[in-house]
Amino acid sequence: MLKVKNTKKRKYSWITIPILVFYILCAGAANMTLWKLNILPSTYFGILAGVEIAIGVILGVMQIKKITAVLASVLSFMLGAGLLAGNLYLTQTEKMLSRVTNTKAEESTVSIYVLKDSPAQSLADVKDFKVGILTNLDYEHTKTSLKNMEEEAKVTLGTAEYNNMFTMLQELSEGKLRSIILNDAYVPVIGELEGYTWMSSEIRKVETITTTVESTAQAEAEIPENIPDSFILYISGIDTYGGLSARSRSDVNILAVVNTKSRDIFLLSTPRDYYVDFSVTGGQKDKLTHAGIYGIDTSMEALEKLYDIQIDYYLRMNFTGFIDIIDALGGIDVYSDYDFSVENVRSYAKGMNHVNGLEALAFARERYSFQEGDYQRAKNQMEVIRAVIQKCASSALLSNYTSIMEGIAGSFETSVPKEQIGELVQMQIQNTTAWNITSYTVSGTGMTGYTYSLPGQAVYVVEPSLDSVAEAKQKIQEIQEKTDE
Template identity: 40%
Template sequence: MLFRLVSYKNKLILDYVPAKYFIILEVVLVAITIIPFLIRKGKKTSIISMVISILMAIVLFATSILGVVYDKDIKNVLNKADQTIDDVVENSKLSTEEYGVYILKSDKAEELKDIENYNLGYNLSYAKDETDSVLKDVLAKANNKLIANEYDDLLKMADELLNTEKIAFIFNQAMLDLIENAGDDTNDGKNNGIYKNFTNKIKCIYVVNVKTAVKEYGGDKNVTKECFNVYISGIDTEGDVTVKSRSDVNIIMSINPVTHQVLLLSTPRDYYVPLSISNGVKDKLTHAGNYGINVSMDTLEMLYDIKLDYFIRLNFTGFVDIIDALGGIDVVSDYSFSTHGYSYSEGLNSNLSGIQALWFARERHAFAEGDNQRGRDQMKVIEAVIKKAQSSALLNNYDEIFANISKSFQTNMPKKDIKALVKYQLNETPNWKVVSTSVTGTGRSDVTYSVPNSRAYVMDPDENSVNEAKKLLQKIQNNKKIKVKTTTE
């Protein structure tokens, strides 16, 4: 079987696996399975474990099941795995924005031709070029029989839509999220905003998808010889991973292949900082994602005085289809809790469906540590998916599984660097020392750049913790040993 694999697709395998390992391929496959445990010890989940596992699992899922498939299956799975890497990288080049024309749900109109002579409101504050393009498209499709009016206040748009006849507005999903959360200035897990049911009162009668290029980062680092920084963004929305969305998880992962150290720096979603596009006006860090992943990255670069080389973006909603195709996953919960009609026990929760796993990964208000615990649970779901995918469950529906991986992940790390990292891990088997830390702050209520006329819950940064984080980032870049209280090896 090994001879057939090597002779069938010699170049593809050699791209990822050093030639010397063909002699002991089975040992390597075992090593891949236990890499998360080689990288860390103890109970704390390691992001580097998850990221390397994802990259290696996508590349080498096929080889982990060679003993039970035919040559044709080897060909199909290898090709699909390699194509998935291409798709995940290709996803990073464009971002998608879905705009819609919205009217009251009680309005009898069902499409553009039904709203002739309506007023059409739009707002250029959030994405001028994209909104201009959408406006032109809508007016053309409506034969210019709509009366276009520009607004600069998102909440005024919401009020007029709810209280005015014969009016329509252009919104994207980010705008709708901002409206629904406007006025929610507490951290109690309950939306107390005055527009919390806004989307239940309106309907969309026309959709326009706009794709824009994502700013290029990195490309000049030797990832096996130089320290490099990766921004990990976790989103939780319906639809494609390329859609712009709030970023609920914001982690900087600094990897130093020289010292075999990894620094994981987590920044709270509600951190009250100037965005790279806001001219000094402060906003919640999570809102940066609404303007594109480049704004999130640029904002973090401003905050920590560093350069981010790559990004990895995960959409947890997309995991639902992957998990169902795998036949469910097993997850260990740190606590017993219930959410959205599903209950989870402390300890092992067996055979969770995709939707059960999604709500497990989404919940944060049931825990004293809030977002921190949610982050740990999300990593547990990811590791459980990887573990299940490395079993024979992959055989049952590998085509659908790989397709959903393509929809749930983005990275701008070039394929050559992914190959180099996989080879480096297999060749050197370094004993990574992972150091985890997070910045802190004080919560309060204030207005934001994104919604200037309504207060929201924000967190003022603790400058001491930010300065300590900067020092750690500088140390790992300079090949120096780093140490904080929370460390895993």
């Protein structure tokens, strides 16, 4: 009789037991990923593990009888499938965090340019005529790049030295000079100047060399044992079409002053045309946006000097990458203070506007439609960031989670250590009190001035308002010193 009973058990247990094992394996895998992410407080993690073990024991006991074993199998499969899906989400999150916190070394690209209709197609084609080179801007780096190009192509090039960028460009446009060598980061800057828009469409590259540039900001940030009471994060929005590792203009310059005790976040926006100085300029003034050409650490240094602060971390974003995220979210709702239009994109009405990725990018970058110009653009940029955060907090995040994570990973790069991000998430789970977010944009007076990056050419700049900067300093200090209330 016993042999017959055991045989009957095996007839269903060979199906029910593997399904139970499936649940156990899925639970173990999810827990391992969750532990690796370090986003769940240890107490919560212990409770979760305990509940999973208890469920496993109950499902195991239910294997004794056929009817309960069948029910246990159904539950095991459903729970295992849920844990498997959850683990896929967690794995995707872990990959995203690894990518955005694994900051790449910055790259500087130098190219030899000719006019668009020039017959020259390669470096060998320009060896018989002079290459214009600037002596007063990025000279040593440009010379080294030229030498490396010559060694790779096994050619020797003659050079014509200029101490004025615009004299060199004028001779190129007139055909007196047939080629120039220039850092790629300067080309879009020059192309925006009146009389030099041809630089955006009438020149082309015949040779390019990219070099990795050491940056103090790229050094791995020290991981504190506990979450700091306050820290400052520099948010840099690089030139629209620049890659994350490419040195490029910083069109968005926002400082996020975070107080984790009082749960206050103060967003301070500094106009891109702010007339400042940094170590590279040797005391000469330049636009804040141009600091990005010399590396993210230079942009940070300029802001540290302006506000007399220490910036702890940076987050470098590519607004173009926002297109993928916003489209994956199904669009976002942004508030516009004005009626305005962006050519070939759309018209925006005063009030709420539902926008897709491309429309959100145009909304964030437009400034010529507004009397306040760059000040209004700064407000719109922070409005786009607010709308994205709000949409991510909704169910839209789960509906297209994988695409959104891929978009984030390709759009952001930060020096905040992954472990620190995990600590902040843990803190948020333990304390769900809403954050108090305030913002401020420093002001100034528009004028024309000469800059280090465009020597000899007067351009539009914003002379900082000392009162406005002083007020920003005070606001930063107040947030940093605020205690838990």
